[in-house]
Amino acid sequence: MAHFIACGEPSLLPTHIAFLRYVNRTLDSLKHDAAQILANFFCFQPNIDRNGRSFCEEDILSSSAKDLMTAMGSECCLEAQDWSSREKNFGDKECPQAVFNALDTMLKDSLDRLKMMRESISLAKIGLQGYTCNYNYAEHATLIRCLCLEGKLGAGLLLRVKMMQKGFLPDVFTHNHLINGLCKVGLMEKADWLIRDMIELGPSPNRTTYNIFIKGYCLVNNIEKALYLFSTMGNVGIQPNRVTCNTLVHALCKKGLLKEANKLLEEILNDDDEKNLQDLVTSTIFMDGYFKNGSIIRGLSLWDEMLQKGTKVDVVAYNVLIHGLCLSREINLAHGYACQMLKKGLLPDVFTYNTLINALCKEGKINDAIYIFRVMSKMGIMPDQISYKIMIQGSCFNGDVPKARKLLLCMLDNSMVPKPLIWNLIIDCYGRCGDLKRAFCYRDLMLAFGVLPNVYTYNALIHAQVKSGNIYHAYSLKEDMQSKGLYPDVVTYNLLIGAACNLGHLHFALHLHDEMLQRGYEPDMITYTELIRGHCIRGNMNEAEEIFAKMQKCGFLNDHVPVQILFNKYCKLEEPVMAFNLYQEWLTTKHYGRLLHPLQTHCGGGFEAFSCIYVTLEELARRKGANMIS
Incomplete structure (x- = not known):
């Protein structure tokens, strides 16, 4: 026994x-x-x-x-x-x-x-x-595939190793699941190691393995490596198919390489397929590439060619067509194709409606966007988070806060908890309107629904407090922000520094600037401009000139606002020589000597700014009785 x-x-x-x-x-x-x-x-x-x-x-x-x-x-x-x-x-x-x-x-x-x-x-x-043994092999292989679908790649790879230690080698189908999971998360080195292991120990990679690997390199924007893999497929006796073709063509079209994509298409497909060179998927990819590169005529001609060949277009092809027309601001034509889509018995999906709503909101046609939004619900297509986001964002940009608030409440009624971005839009919109009470009310409602505020939420609230002149309340929000485990960014410090400078609290503004540097943030043009403004308000022209020189060293001379602040201060101090020297130094700067020439600066405010400078200098010269401008 x-x-x-x-x-x-x-x-x-x-x-x-x-x-x-x-x-x-x-x-x-x-x-x-x-x-x-x-x-x-x-x-x-x-x-x-x-x-x-x-x-x-x-x-x-x-x-x-x-x-x-x-x-x-x-x-x-x-x-x-x-x-x-x-x-x-x-x-x-x-x-x-x-x-x-x-x-x-x-x-x-x-x-x-x-x-x-x-x-x-x-x-x-x-x-x-x-x-x-047979039962355990099938059970373990199925478990590996399930782990890959759930994103638990580490557990799947460990189970594969244990199976191999017991003398059982997973099949190529199971290995393809592992490679697909690794490629989706961008672990291309791990996927490459696994394929080399397959070549050495088995099972041998098949065409699906190569297609997955090529798609993975396309996802990480490494088209060169994907093309190299395509060139090596023939060496191992594997012929590419339509999936290989469409993957590479889509990657090339995303980069705008449409000619290269056409050449590759002809190389992949056999002579027998020349009559039907492009299937629906391939034609849709090319049409999308033409529209995104601004070739609306070629895109429409390809669409007409598809219809003449009798290709059965689907909802995806119509969506690409409508989206391309909306990118070219051909909204009426896009709406016409949406109606044609309905006549052919194809029901538009949520992507179709979102594309039309987004185009109308960008054009400022909020009422038309609301009409499409209502038609969408009547057709049985429930709006998603993107639909509400587009509508709320469009309403806020057009200053229609009540409409944005109704849309937000409609989301909550439909058991859809908005993401922080949508809450931030409402809070920022109320803050810009000066309604602090409602801004904080929606912040509290946001917390009640379990959505945690982020840095942008606090920046919107700080901006609202700064706009109302409550610098101390704005600073307390920064402290509360840090207590919640959030760190202020450059925008937060710029808002507080600008508010302190406008109120004349230069010492507090410099303290915030030092704190900003200690946290590892690099000041931008707005930071330097606000500090120049603060020094000019206090009459510290030497310090303002030093900051302006520092801006020149850092390359922050893409805006005329700092120069105008210094120039206006010198004019108030009746220092025309200093004002003219500043103006002359600015003109002789290589960057601005090209950008702000009177013949080249009829847009963006540059020409108008310099016209005011000339008029002001002539007025000062007239006062001093000196002819300073030749």
Whole structure:
């Protein structure tokens, strides 16, 4: 019994267990009796009991035989009572040999029975192990695929290693799931290692493996590596198919390489496919590429070509067409194709409506966008988060805060909790309107629905406080922001520095600037402009000039506002020479000498700014009686 357990035998039936226990007891009894008989046989000492009386060997043999028969039973052993009977004359000198013969016979019979039992159990074990191995292989392979779909790639790779350690190699279908999961998250080095492992150990990669790997490189914008993989497919005897073609063509079109995409298409497809060179997917990809590159005519001509060939266009093709027309601001034409789509029995999806709504909002046609939004709901297409975001954003940009608020409440009624971006739009819109009460009210409502404010939320609230002149409340919001584990950004510091400078609190503005540098943020043009404004308000012209020189070193001269601030301050101080020198230095700057020439600066405010500067300088020169401008 102990031998079976040590060998890892499977569970035995109760009858087997009982039989093994019986055999163990029998063998123990045989060993004990044999040892006693041998001792009596070879040691010629009289048998003496406790009282010193001797008893005969015949009594020992008789009692031992009876005990043996009781332990074994007549079913599983020889009839030992024939040998133990007094009628067999065990007392004579032939008796020991007869006993040994009986013991040998019983022991041999028991060992033969054990051998037969072990062989039968081993055969059963082999069959059970084969079934279990097949079951475990299928179960583990399925589990690896499920883990990959859930994004648990580490667990899937670990299970693959354990399977291989047990001598089971997952099939290529399971390996493709692992490679696809790695490519989706951008772990291309891991995917490359896995494919090399497949080539070395098996199973060999197939066409699907290469298609997944090529798509992964296209997703990480490494089109060169994807093309190299495509060129090596023929070396291993794998022919590319339509999926390979469409993946590479889509990647090239995204980069604007439409000519290269056409050449690649002709290279991949065989001569037999020349009549039907492009299928629906390929034509849709090319049409999308033409529209995104601004070639609206080529895009429409490709659409007409598809219809002439009798290609059955689907909703995706119409969506690409409508989106391309909206990018080209051909909204009326896009709306016409949407109506044509309905006439052909194709129901627009949420992407179709979102495209039209977004184009109308960008054009400022909020009422038309609301009409499309209502038609969308009546057609049974429920608006999603993107639909509401577009509508709320368009309403806020056009200053229609009540409409944006109604849309937000409609989302909440439909059990759609908005993302922080939508909340921030409403809060910022109320803050710009000066309605601090409603801005903080929606911040509290945001928290009530379990949406945590982010840096942009606090920046919107700080901007609202700054606009109302509450610099201390704005600073307390920054402190509250830090207590929530959020760190202020450059926009936060610029808002506070600008508010402090406007109120004349230059020391506080400089303190915020130092704190900004300590946190590792680099000041931008707005930071320097606000500090220049603060120094000019306090009359610290030397410090303002130093900051302006620092801006020049950093390359922040893309705006005329800092120059206008300094110029206006010098004019108020009646320092025309300093004002003219500043103006002349600005003009001689390489960047602005090209950008702000009167013949080139009719847009963006540059020409108007310099016209004012000329007029102001002439007025100052007239006052001083000096002709400063040639």
